[in-house]
Amino acid sequence: MDIKIPENELEMIEGSDLLKRVLELKKSGFRFSQANAALIDGNFELSYSFSDYETYGLHTLRIVTDTEQEIPSITQIVPAAVFYENEMKELYGVKIKMIDLDYRDKLYRIRQTAPMGKQKTEE
Amino acid sequence: MALMKFAPEALKNLFMKPATKMYPNEEPVYPEGSRGHVKISIDDCISCGMCVRACPNGALKVDRNAGTWTIDRFDCIACGYCVLKCPKKCLFMEKGYQVPGPEKKEDTYTKSPEVLAAEEEKRRIAAMKAAEAKAAMEAKASEEKKG
Amino acid sequence: MGKRSVIPFGPQHPVLPEPIHIDLVVEDEKVVEAVPSIGFVHRGLESLAEKKDFNQLVYVAERTCGICSFQHGMGYCEAVEHIMGLEVPRRAKFLRTIWAELSRIHSHLLWLGLLADGFGFENLFYQCWRIREKILDLHELTAGGRLIFSVNKVGGVIKDIEGDKLDTILSTLDEVDDELRVIRSVFFEDRTVLSRLKGVGILSKEQINDLGAVGPFARASGVRVDMRMLGYAAYDELSFVPIVSNDGDCYARCFIRMMELFQSIKLIREAIGKIPAEKDLEVPVKGNPDGEYFMRLEQPRGEAFYYVKASGKPILDRMRIRTPTFANIPALCEMLKNTEIADVGLLVLTIDPCVSCTER
Known part of the structure; x- marks a missing residue:
C-alpha cells in the first residue's frame, strides 16, 4: 500500500478567526469531517476536523474558550455541520449563534439541558 | 435485464430441509x-x-x-x-x-463450610500474630523510652 | 403546482429497524423538503465515558452498535494504543483485520436483505439472511459471541484463532462465495430489482463532498475514499483498491456493497495466508494514557471517528464517537428532495442507517 497514516495536524485558533479559516480550508480542497466539544478544566475545547480525501490528511481547528463566549456557526459555509453544532449546543451548552437549522435543544430527547456541560461539574 | 432470475433458487429452497432449528424443542449446539x-x-x-x-x-x-x-x-x-x-x-x-x-x-x-472454617482459622491466626507483633513492638518501645 | 402538505415518516416504519423521524414536505407526490429529527434512542455513552476507566471503556465502545460492534471496539483500542505508543503484535493486527472483515460481510448481507425486503422481494431477503447466518456462526466459533465480540483490549486481542478454526473460516467462505454469486446475479440483473433501483436518488460528487457523506454511500457517487487505505490494523500489508462507482443512484450503492462482499472475502483469504505464526497476542499496558488522538477507520457504513483525550488519569477526559450515519443524514435529506414519496423508504434504506449508533 502506498498511503501511510499522515500526522494529524492541530491548529489553535481564536473564535473570531473560525469562519475565515473554515472558508480557507474549504477553498483549498478540504472537506468537513466532524466537530466536537469537550469540557477541560472549566473551558470548552471545540475541535473542527477537516479531511483531504486525496492525501487522507486530517486538519483540526481547535478553539479554547470560556463557557460564556459566543461562537459563530459554520453552517452557512459547510451545510454538513448542522447536526454537530446542534449536538455541541445541546450536550455542552456551547453558545453557537445562527445555526442554519436550529433544533433548539430538541435534537436528542433528553430531560436535562446541557448534561455534559458546566452545570454538571458544579454539582 | 432478466425476468425470474431468482426462480431456480426459490424452487430449490422449496424442497430443501429448513435452514432454521425448532429452537425450544431442539437443543441448540454452541x-x-x-x-x-x-x-x-x-x-x-x-x-x-x-x-x-x-x-x-x-x-x-x-x-x-x-x-x-x-x-x-x-x-x-x-x-x-x-x-x-x-x-x-x-x-x-x-x-x-x-x-x-x-x-x-x-x-x-x-x-463450602470447610473452606469457610479454614479461612476463619487463617484469619484468627493472622490476627493473633499481628497482636503478638504489636505487643512486642510496644514492649520494645517502652523499654527504649526507659533506657 | 399542488398544495403543500407535511407527511411524517417514522419513527415507526416498516423499512426501519430503528427510530428516525423525517418530516416530508410534499407537493402532490413529490417531496420538496425533508427535515430529519433523531434522538429517540439517545443513551449517553459519551457521558458514560467520564465514569469508567479506559480499560472498561472497550466494552462500552463495543456496545455502541450491534452490527459494527467489533470495529467500534477496535477503533477505540487503536486510538488509545496510539496515544500510549503501543505497538500491537503482528498476529493481533491480522486477527483484528480478519474479524473486522467478517463483520463487514455480515453487515453488508444484513443490509442487502433489508433492501430486498424494502422493495418487496421477500425470498431474496430470506436468502441473504440465511447466508449471513453462516458468518454469525463463524463469529461465535472464533470470538465467542454472535454479534458482540469482546475480544479487543487495549494492547492487543484476548483470543487467538487457532489453525483448524482458520481452516473452518476458509471453507465456510468458499461456500458463502458460491451462494453470493447466485444472489449477485439476482441483484444485478433481475428486472424487479432494476426497476426499483436504477436512476433513483441520484447525488453528484460535489453534493456528497459538500454534505460530508462517507462510506459506500459516498463511493457510489465517485468519491474515491476508503479509510482502510490508511493502513490501520494489518491493512497496510494487504492489497486492495476502493470500489468506486460514478452513477450515484441506489443501484450503484447496492453494487458497491455487493462488490465489497467479494472484496472482504478476498481480504480475509489473503490475511489468513499471511498471518504470522508467532503466538504473541498482546503487549503489556503500563500507566495511563496522556494525550489526544483522532482515529479514523472504515466501518461497513463508512468512516467513523474516534476522538480520545486523556490526561494521565485512568478516566478519560473525553471520548467522542462520530458514527457514519451521523455524517450521512444531511446528504440523505438532500437526496430525498424531488423524489416520489413511494421511494422514500427505499432511499432511507440505501444509506444503511444505524440510528442507535448515531445517537450513542
Missing part, C-alpha cells in the same frame, strides 16, 4: 468458547474483589466475611472482563445463554 454466562468455582475464590472493580456494569458483589459471590444475571453483559481479571482463574465463561425471566434476580454462591 461452539467451544461461546460466551454464555459466568460460572465460578467458589471454593478457589479468595474474595479479593478484582472482578467487582473490573465489571463495567457493576453486576457483581463480593462479601469477604460471609464468603459469598453474588452476580446479577440480568445486569451481566457476558463481556468476560472479570474472567480476564481474576487472579486465581476461578471464573469461567460457560456455554448457554441466560434465560429470560419475569423479574431480575441475583445468584449468590457461598463457599
Whole structure:
C-alpha cells in the first residue's frame, strides 16, 4: 500500500478567526469531517476536523474558550455541520449563534439541558 | 435485464430441509468458547474483589466475611472482563445463554463450610500474630523510652 | 403546482429497524423538503465515558452498535494504543483485520436483505439472511459471541484463532462465495430489482463532498475514499483498491456493497495466508494514557471517528464517537428532495442507517 497514516495536524485558533479559516480550508480542497466539544478544566475545547480525501490528511481547528463566549456557526459555509453544532449546543451548552437549522435543544430527547456541560461539574 | 432470475433458487429452497432449528424443542449446539454466562468455582475464590472493580456494569458483589459471590444475571453483559481479571482463574465463561425471566434476580454462591472454617482459622491466626507483633513492638518501645 | 402538505415518516416504519423521524414536505407526490429529527434512542455513552476507566471503556465502545460492534471496539483500542505508543503484535493486527472483515460481510448481507425486503422481494431477503447466518456462526466459533465480540483490549486481542478454526473460516467462505454469486446475479440483473433501483436518488460528487457523506454511500457517487487505505490494523500489508462507482443512484450503492462482499472475502483469504505464526497476542499496558488522538477507520457504513483525550488519569477526559450515519443524514435529506414519496423508504434504506449508533 502506498498511503501511510499522515500526522494529524492541530491548529489553535481564536473564535473570531473560525469562519475565515473554515472558508480557507474549504477553498483549498478540504472537506468537513466532524466537530466536537469537550469540557477541560472549566473551558470548552471545540475541535473542527477537516479531511483531504486525496492525501487522507486530517486538519483540526481547535478553539479554547470560556463557557460564556459566543461562537459563530459554520453552517452557512459547510451545510454538513448542522447536526454537530446542534449536538455541541445541546450536550455542552456551547453558545453557537445562527445555526442554519436550529433544533433548539430538541435534537436528542433528553430531560436535562446541557448534561455534559458546566452545570454538571458544579454539582 | 432478466425476468425470474431468482426462480431456480426459490424452487430449490422449496424442497430443501429448513435452514432454521425448532429452537425450544431442539437443543441448540454452541461452539467451544461461546460466551454464555459466568460460572465460578467458589471454593478457589479468595474474595479479593478484582472482578467487582473490573465489571463495567457493576453486576457483581463480593462479601469477604460471609464468603459469598453474588452476580446479577440480568445486569451481566457476558463481556468476560472479570474472567480476564481474576487472579486465581476461578471464573469461567460457560456455554448457554441466560434465560429470560419475569423479574431480575441475583445468584449468590457461598463457599463450602470447610473452606469457610479454614479461612476463619487463617484469619484468627493472622490476627493473633499481628497482636503478638504489636505487643512486642510496644514492649520494645517502652523499654527504649526507659533506657 | 399542488398544495403543500407535511407527511411524517417514522419513527415507526416498516423499512426501519430503528427510530428516525423525517418530516416530508410534499407537493402532490413529490417531496420538496425533508427535515430529519433523531434522538429517540439517545443513551449517553459519551457521558458514560467520564465514569469508567479506559480499560472498561472497550466494552462500552463495543456496545455502541450491534452490527459494527467489533470495529467500534477496535477503533477505540487503536486510538488509545496510539496515544500510549503501543505497538500491537503482528498476529493481533491480522486477527483484528480478519474479524473486522467478517463483520463487514455480515453487515453488508444484513443490509442487502433489508433492501430486498424494502422493495418487496421477500425470498431474496430470506436468502441473504440465511447466508449471513453462516458468518454469525463463524463469529461465535472464533470470538465467542454472535454479534458482540469482546475480544479487543487495549494492547492487543484476548483470543487467538487457532489453525483448524482458520481452516473452518476458509471453507465456510468458499461456500458463502458460491451462494453470493447466485444472489449477485439476482441483484444485478433481475428486472424487479432494476426497476426499483436504477436512476433513483441520484447525488453528484460535489453534493456528497459538500454534505460530508462517507462510506459506500459516498463511493457510489465517485468519491474515491476508503479509510482502510490508511493502513490501520494489518491493512497496510494487504492489497486492495476502493470500489468506486460514478452513477450515484441506489443501484450503484447496492453494487458497491455487493462488490465489497467479494472484496472482504478476498481480504480475509489473503490475511489468513499471511498471518504470522508467532503466538504473541498482546503487549503489556503500563500507566495511563496522556494525550489526544483522532482515529479514523472504515466501518461497513463508512468512516467513523474516534476522538480520545486523556490526561494521565485512568478516566478519560473525553471520548467522542462520530458514527457514519451521523455524517450521512444531511446528504440523505438532500437526496430525498424531488423524489416520489413511494421511494422514500427505499432511499432511507440505501444509506444503511444505524440510528442507535448515531445517537450513542
